[in-house]
Amino acid sequence: MQYWxxxxxxxxxxxxxxxxxxxxxxxAVVELEQIAVRSAHRGQGVGEALIRASxxxxxxxxxxxxxxxxxxxxxxxxxxGAVGFYARVLGAEVAARIPDVFRGEExxxxxxxxTPAPS
Numbered sequence: 001m002q003y004w005x006x007x008x009x010x011x012x013x014x015x016x017x018x019x020x021x022x023x024x025x026x027x028a029v030v031e032l033e034q035i036a037v038r039s040a041h042r043g044q045g046v047g048e049a050l051i052r053a054s055x056x057x058x059x060x061x062x063x064x065x066x067x068x069x070x071x072x073x074x075x076x077x078x079x080x081g082a083v084g085f086y087a088r089v090l091g092a093e094v095a096a097r098i099p100d101v102f103r104g105e106e107x108x109x110x111x112x113x114x115t116p117a118p119s
Contacts (some may be wrong), residue, residue, distance in 0.1 A: 078104035
């Protein structure tokens with residue numbers, strides 16, 4: 001589990017929580033469990049910057065123990081309107097849609113880590 005925060009002028013304006021799933025495997029699956037940005041800071045790129053920076057940190061942590069990121073899982077509700085955001089920022093694609101959860105549909109998105117082509 002890794003928590004990251006974004007701080008502006010000494011105030012925490014966003015946080016993100018990453019969880020590793022399935023134990024400590026060489027090919028790691030991580031879940032973006034939670035992300036929140038204060039309403040006054042939304043639409044300013046804070047969430048995207050936090051995702052990118054923290055995911056780089058997750059990758060470094062994995063490499064330090066001899067593992068690598070295989071994929072990222074994200075779950076979001078239709079009422080959040082975040083499917084397009086995760087597609088753009090993570091390259092995530094909808095893997096499953098679960099109807100009638102909470103206040104609407106729930107989406108499970110997967111972003112597979114791109115591996116460089118062999119040279």
